[in-house]
Amino acid sequence: xxxxxxxSEAPPGALELLIALGEKGENGFxxxxxxSDPGKLDEWLDYCAHVATAKPLSDxxxxxxxxxxxxxxxxxxxxxxxxxxxxxxxxxKGGHLGYYxxxxxxxxxxxxxxxxxxxxxxxxxGVRRALVTVESHNTVSLSLVKALxxxxxxxxxxxxxxxxxxxxxxxxxxxxxxxx
Ligand SMILES: CC(C)(COP(=O)(O)OP(=O)(O)OC[C@H]1O[C@@H](n2cnc3c(N)ncnc32)[C@H](O)[C@@H]1OP(=O)(O)O)[C@@H](O)C(=O)NCCC(=O)NCCS
Numbered sequence: 001x002x003x004x005x006x007x008s009e010a011p012p013g014a015l016e017l018l019i020a021l022g023e024k025g026e027n028g029f030x031x032x033x034x035x036s037d038p039g040k041l042d043e044w045l046d047y048c049a050h051v052a053t054a055k056p057l058s059d060x061x062x063x064x065x066x067x068x069x070x071x072x073x074x075x076x077x078x079x080x081x082x083x084x085x086x087x088x089x090x091x092x093k094g095g096h097l098g099y100y101x102x103x104x105x106x107x108x109x110x111x112x113x114x115x116x117x118x119x120x121x122x123x124x125x126g127v128r129r130a131l132v133t134v135e136s137h138n139t140v141s142l143s144l145v146k147a148l149x150x151x152x153x154x155x156x157x158x159x160x161x162x163x164x165x166x167x168x169x170x171x172x173x174x175x176x177x178x179x180x
Contacts, residue, residue, distance in 0.1 A: 001110055003067040003080060003117045006048040011068055013076035015041055020102045021079065027138045028093075028165065029081075029100045062087045069101065069114045077105040080114050084125040093158060093165060095131035096122055112144055116175045119148075123172035130172050136164040149174040 018034040025031035033040045051064045062083045069078030078101035097118045101110045122130050134141045150168035
């Protein structure tokens with residue numbers, strides 16, 4: 001599998017993935033407008049190019065790179081977001097990365113492999129410890145982050161939704177050091 005930066009060309013399976021993700025997303029991983037209107041694909045691809053540019057970090061803006069998670073045939077099975085520098089809002093909830101694998105491709109190792117590659121990318125950008133936040137009911141993601149050596153700092157409540165979430169720190173060289 002690979003992480004392929006989202007560009008103006010959508011690879012095979014991209015639209016199906018965004019439709020599966022929907023507009024609301026799942027478990028705190030945000031959806032996109034394409035989820036309810038497939039005609040908005042090009043607009044969303046432009047948006048990804050826009051948010052990947054290096055504006056100064058502010059309370060309202062953090063650079064974000066979106067990556068397709070693709071299988072060995074280049075087919076899209078998931079989506080991953082990296083925020084190399086986190087602002088106050090992301091330090092509270094959201095962290096340095098978010099990940100989503102389409103239901104049809106879950107439990108085949110894509111999620112774990114994608115997080116490992118994302119940690120490599122963050123390390124290459126100078127991030128030594130990555131923050132990952134996981135809703136407290138999300139047992140799959142909780143076990144995944146713990147399996148990768150994530151250390152829980154605390155549990156907080158989202159002011160807007162009332163949803164409890166856990167905040168974990170992951171060493172970005174955890175996988176190379178320990179082979180996890
Ligand atoms: C979380 C998510 C990305 C995991 O993706 P995935 O590709 O299924 O994950 P993996 O196949 O790499 O599985 C990771 C581990 O979880 C375990 N797991 C996977 N699905 C499971 C399930 N339904 N129940 C229990 N354990 C499960 C696997 O056995 C694996 O553990 P192992 O490495 O010890 O075998 C995926 O479930 C998802 O997209 N969920 C919706 C969005 C989301 O929750 N994102 C995270 C926000 S913090």
